[in-house]
Amino acid sequence: MSPEAFITLEPHSVAFLLIVGFIGGLVSGFIGSGGAFVLTPGMMSLGVPGVVAVASNLCHKFPKALVGAYKRNKYGQVDFKLGLWMAATASLGMWWGAGIQQDIRARYGEAGSNLYVSVAFVVVLTIVGYFVLRDAVRLYRSGAHEETSRLARWVQSVEIPGTMVHFRVANTRVSVLFVLPLGFATGLLASTIAVGGFIGVPGMIYLLGAPSLVASATELVIAFVMGLGGTFKFALGGLVDIRLAMLILLGSLFGIQLGAIGTTFVKPFMIKVVMATVMLIVAVSRALVLPVYLTQLGLASLDPALMKMLERTSFVFMVLALAAGAFIIVGAMLRSYRHA
Amino acid sequence: MLLSGAASALCYVTLFAYEKEVMALFTRTDGWYPVLPVLTAFVFSLAHGAFTAYFWEVMGVQARPARTPLREMSEE
Numbered sequence: 148m149s150p151e152a153f154i155t156l157e158p159h160s161v162a163f164l165l166i167v168g169f170i171g172g173l174v175s176g177f178i179g180s181g182g183a184f185v186l187t188p189g190m191m192s193l194g195v196p197g198v199v200a201v202a203s204n205l206c207h208k209f210p211k212a213l214v215g216a217y218k219r220n221k222y223g224q225v226d227f228k229l230g231l232w233m234a235a236t237a238s239l240g241m242w243w244g245a246g247i248q249q250d251i252r253a254r255y256g257e258a259g260s261n262l263y264v265s266v267a268f269v270v271v272l273t274i275v276g277y278f279v280l281r282d283a284v285r286l287y288r289s290g291a292h293e294e295t296s297r298l299a300r301w302v303q304s305v306e307i308p309g310t311m312v313h314f315r316v317a318n319t320r321v322s323v324l325f326v327l328p329l330g331f332a333t334g335l336l337a338s339t340i341a342v343g344g345f346i347g348v349p350g351m352i353y354l355l356g357a358p359s360l361v362a363s364a365t366e367l368v369i370a371f372v373m374g375l376g377g378t379f380k381f382a383l384g385g386l387v388d389i390r391l392a393m394l395i396l397l398g399s400l401f402g403i404q405l406g407a408i409g410t411t412f413v414k415p416f417m418i419k420v421v422m423a424t425v426m427l428i429v430a431v432s433r434a435l436v437l438p439v440y441l442t443q444l445g446l447a448s449l450d451p452a453l454m455k456m457l458e459r460t461s462f463v464f465m466v467l468a469l470a471a472g473a474f475i476i477v478g479a480m481l482r483s484y485r486h487a
Numbered sequence: 488m489l490l491s492g493a494a495s496a497l498c499y500v501t502l503f504a505y506e507k508e509v510m511a512l513f514t515r516t517d518g519w520y521p522v523l524p525v526l527t528a529f530v531f532s533l534a535h536g537a538f539t540a541y542f543w544e545v546m547g548v549q550a551r552p553a554r555t556p557l558r559e560m561s562e563e
Contacts (some may be wrong), residue, residue: 210532213529331494379522385516390502
């Protein structure tokens with residue numbers, strides 16, 4: 148792609164990238180991921196081609212994750228061994244997921260690809276978001292402390308000789324035969340909806356038995372590895388707009404530092420509250436555009452004005468999801484600060 | 488903080504002062520040019536990451552010392 152094909156930066160575009168970068172960074176610093184689902188369509192609405200938006204988003208993601216992981220490691224929350232084991236298969240999952248996307252696009256066109264992505268968003272986020280929210284509400288109401296789930300206790304009890312690994316920071320000993328598929332699923336989701344953490348973090352908590360603080364911090368290690376590999380892959384095609392990536396990074400590093408500090412202020416279940424809130428609002432956002440893609444595929448019939456309205460409302464919900472996450476984090480930090 | 492702030496500012500001023508030249512080089516697909524965006528991201532994260540850390544510290548926003556273990560023990 149020639150340099151002329153990249154957009155001219157206007158003041159409103161710069162302001163958008165800085166603000167969304169900051170809020171996305173804040174949420175990422177707290178729950179381990181977030182921001183990409185607003186940044187990628189947001190950049191596209193500024194006139195950035197889709198593939199450049201994805202590439203530039205990845206190029207800000209890995210340095211952001213690096214800074215976040217470094218910061219949260221200072222608080223003793225990162226399990227590097229777990230992160231690297233998961234990242235190994237997450238990269239394979241990303242590669243496989245990208246192949247599926249290409250096949251669907253070749254067979255059903257852009258609308259088919261969009262429908263596939265949106266269905267993945269709605270199904271995964273609704274199911275996982277519901278369970279995370281239910282757990283968070285239970286912990287909030289009962290005032291109980293976070294415990295290892297029944298499923299994780301079973302996983303920890305399964306002894307498969309030669310595959311058992313002790314993850315010290317996560318304080319869990321499990322077979323890597325459970326860790327590797329979870330990493331693969333994280334990568335697969337990352338290549339489909341751009342936020343693998345929505346499966347990786349709950350998976351580490353409920354399947355492997357990691358505390359939510361450790362799971363959300365360790366996700367940053369996986370995001371770093373996947374982001375680095377993805378950036379290099381897109382850079383080989385000359386598709387990274389370094390100006391966009393570094394502008395997002397400008398805001399997001401302020402955000403990720405604050406989000407990481409925030410994890411030391413709040414009770415661990417707040418990670419689950421923020422994660423469930425963001426996931427469920429994003430699920431609603433993507434559900435709103437399903438009829439649009441079905442119409443484009445000739446499987447439904449909608450008025451063009453209504454389709455436009457649904458697309459706009461969907462984007463507003465995406466922004467709302469990120470804003471709600473940031474609002475809860477800052478609110479929880481302020482409450483904790485006042486009670487100190 | 489001043490040093491990292493100056494380094495971060497220098498990175499961004501250089502990037503946008505030489506925007507056209509940077510974009511021409513960074514979108515080349517031959518030789519080692521594809522490594523440039525990756526290296527740049529590392530350099531910016533180092534300079535700007537250090538600056539943002541100091542920024543919140545100076546603003547008085549600091550991490551709270553650990554009060555509880557990462558997984559609080561259940562009361563059963």
